[in-house]
Amino acid sequence: MPALAVTKRRAKKAPRAVSETAAPKIEVPTERTAEAPKKPTTLTLLDFFPQEESQQTRVSRFFTELRAGRFMTTRCPKDKKLLWPPRVTCPQCHAEELDWVELPQRGHLYAFSALLAGAPLGMEADLPITVGLVDLEGVPLRLFGRLVGAPWNEIRVGQRVRVEPFDLADGRVFYRFHVEG
Amino acid sequence: MTSVRPVAVVGGATTKFGVRQATWSELVQEAGARLFAAIPNLAASDVDSLFVGAAEPERFAFQSHVAPLAAELLGLEPHRIVQRTELACASGQSAIRSAYAAIAAGLADVAVALGVEKMNLPSMAEANTSMACVMDRPWDGAHGATAPPFFAMVAQRHMLEYGTTEDQLAAVSEKNHRFANSNPEAQFHEKSFSREKLLRLPLIAPPLRLGDCSSMTDGAAAVLLVSGELARKYTDTPAWIRGSGQHASWHNLANAGSLTDWTGMRIAAREALGSAGITASQLDFAELHDCFTISEIVEYEALGLCKPGEGGAYVTDGRSDLGGDVVVNPRGGLLGCGHPLGATGVAQAVEVYRQFAHTVPPARQVPDPEWALVHNLSGSANVHSMMVYARGG
Numbered sequence: 001m002p003a004l005a006v007t008k009r010r011a012k013k014a015p016r017a018v019s020e021t022a023a024p025k026i027e028v029p030t031e032r033t034a035e036a037p038k039k040p041t042t043l044t045l046l047d048f049f050p051q052e053e054s055q056q057t058r059v060s061r062f063f064t065e066l067r068a069g070r071f072m073t074t075r076c077p078k079d080k081k082l083l084w085p086p087r088v089t090c091p092q093c094h095a096e097e098l099d100w101v102e103l104p105q106r107g108h109l110y111a112f113s114a115l116l117a118g119a120p121l122g123m124e125a126d127l128p129i130t131v132g133l134v135d136l137e138g139v140p141l142r143l144f145g146r147l148v149g150a151p152w153n154e155i156r157v158g159q160r161v162r163v164e165p166f167d168l169a170d171g172r173v174f175y176r177f178h179v180e181g
Numbered sequence: 182m183t184s185v186r187p188v189a190v191v192g193g194a195t196t197k198f199g200v201r202q203a204t205w206s207e208l209v210q211e212a213g214a215r216l217f218a219a220i221p222n223l224a225a226s227d228v229d230s231l232f233v234g235a236a237e238p239e240r241f242a243f244q245s246h247v248a249p250l251a252a253e254l255l256g257l258e259p260h261r262i263v264q265r266t267e268l269a270c271a272s273g274q275s276a277i278r279s280a281y282a283a284i285a286a287g288l289a290d291v292a293v294a295l296g297v298e299k300m301n302l303p304s305m306a307e308a309n310t311s312m313a314c315v316m317d318r319p320w321d322g323a324h325g326a327t328a329p330p331f332f333a334m335v336a337q338r339h340m341l342e343y344g345t346t347e348d349q350l351a352a353v354s355e356k357n358h359r360f361a362n363s364n365p366e367a368q369f370h371e372k373s374f375s376r377e378k379l380l381r382l383p384l385i386a387p388p389l390r391l392g393d394c395s396s397m398t399d400g401a402a403a404v405l406l407v408s409g410e411l412a413r414k415y416t417d418t419p420a421w422i423r424g425s426g427q428h429a430s431w432h433n434l435a436n437a438g439s440l441t442d443w444t445g446m447r448i449a450a451r452e453a454l455g456s457a458g459i460t461a462s463q464l465d466f467a468e469l470h471d472c473f474t475i476s477e478i479v480e481y482e483a484l485g486l487c488k489p490g491e492g493g494a495y496v497t498d499g500r501s502d503l504g505g506d507v508v509v510n511p512r513g514g515l516l517g518c519g520h521p522l523g524a525t526g527v528a529q530a531v532e533v534y535r536q537f538a539h540t541v542p543p544a545r546q547v548p549d550p551e552w553a554l555v556h557n558l559s560g561s562a563n564v565h566s567m568m569v570y571a572r573g574g
Contacts, residue, residue: 045240046310050319084435085320111440113333113386115325120310129325133334133434144434146324152387157341174323 361517398519426452
């Protein structure tokens with residue numbers, strides 16, 4: 001399942017552009033040329049990761065900002081409630097226009113564990129799958145996420161972590177938490 | 182709640198639970214045949230409604246529209262209500278709750294609630310993938326959030342906050358596996374499941390070991406629910422549904438409440454016990470959702486059987502065992518019976534019916550029970566579903 005395999009984010013990677021030169025030249029009807037070429041996709045039935053293209057989701061900004069190194073979410077302008085994951089309406093007051101705000105990228109571990117056996121498809125090579133709940137610094141958000149950077153049996157509750165974007169094999173971007181020494 | 186009609190469970194049956202050499206529809210057929218065998222006075226033409234609890238037939242059996250399939254397999258032609266209910270690990274209880282609601286409201290009179298899951302597939306990685314989409318798949322599941330690491334974090338916090346020990350966790354598994362030994366339909370029959378042996382089993386998600394986790398199981402179960410005036414046609418020992426409560430408030434783990442104090446379960450318990458007019462201490466036994474050992478310990482506390490932090494001692498002091506305060510999981514629990522998602526809640530109701538009828542082996546028979554509670558959590562304990570039963574009379 002190469003589409004689900006994760007790769008390390010390359011340093012100083014140029015903004016990912018949909019390549020028009022690498023793809024074989026195919027004649028397409030004029031009325032369809034305005035559409036962005038589709039990336040390779042994984043069967044939805046087996047795809048864990050969020051759809052990030054603007055054709056697929058109304059929160060694609062989360063992913064474009066993440067690619068640029070900013071960790072964002074939405075906040076309700078009326079009741080100021082910070083919403084996770086990014087939403088398109090406020091579940092509290094049902095406002096339909098939300099603000100984007102940048103989140104802190106550091107936090108500390110509230111709890112963690114590691115799955116040592118029984119990985120889902122595409123994650124077998126990741127075993128042990130270390131995960132935890134992270135209290136982000138200064139905001140009332142406790143996010144769940146994959147932990148990398150230290151083996152599970154050397155991690156402690158309370159340890160500092162930072163948000164780390166990474167590329168998926170099919171070009172999408174996602175985030176995880178890097179445990180700091 | 183005073184205007185609802187009385188509703189009773191008047192019989193039920195389960196298949197053998199385990200790694201079964203049988204398909205989804207074969208399990209349904211077995212449960213159906215056993216239901217009719219268990220209730221001799223039941224004719225297929227009596228049944229006006231069918232509720233099928235099935236969590237993920239699309240993923241485990243690549244089959245949608247399963248309620249009419251089950252109707253066909255059982256020889257039923259429901260003419261009031263026919264539907265599937267899905268609530269992950271609580272899908273089976275969801276079928277019973279829906280049948281109860283329909284009969285109580287006067288929209289149905291005789292309903293079958295059938296729960297089923299086929300989880301053991303040629304590729305278990307595929308099954309694990311399906312289990313991970315119970316969580317908020319793109320935001321939590323994508324990180325690798327399956328049930329074991331989540332409940333491991335519950336155990337970690339409970340240990341940190343209250344000093345709960347691995348030995349106390351193992352005591353839950355030891356008790357429930359001992360009960361399962363007297364349940365021929367249970368997945369596991371380990372004659373010597375000692376705490377010491379459990380503590381030597383491999384870690385699955387630290388601090389949880391293999392013996393702390395319920396398993397991926399194939400199985401089906403079915404019960405018959407009828408309106409009060411019809412109960413005696415089918416049994417001398419009806420199990421009356423007296424109370425009901427349910428609570429949901431969040432799904433993504435970022436919006437979760439306390440890991441160690443399951444407030445949603447407290448609310449569901451207040452509803453369920455309150456509508457039955459009893460307190461937790463009046464229960465004779467409870468089928469609690471022990472998907473992991475730590476779950477049962479937190480559930481003692483959330484149900485109000487003991488104070489926060491005392492759940493570990495509650496089991497090691499024998500208070501949830503025969504001869505204790507409230508017998509918990511005499512059927513063998515999810516730990517001993519296995520956990521076919523859709524079937525579990527229905528199998529728990531079958532146990533309630535059998536306990537009231539005194540038809541279980543003495544090793545797990547609760548003495549003269551009058552009140553029982555059935556609880557299922559689902560997902561990451563973000564939903565709690567509860568029903569209270571009283572013995573016929």
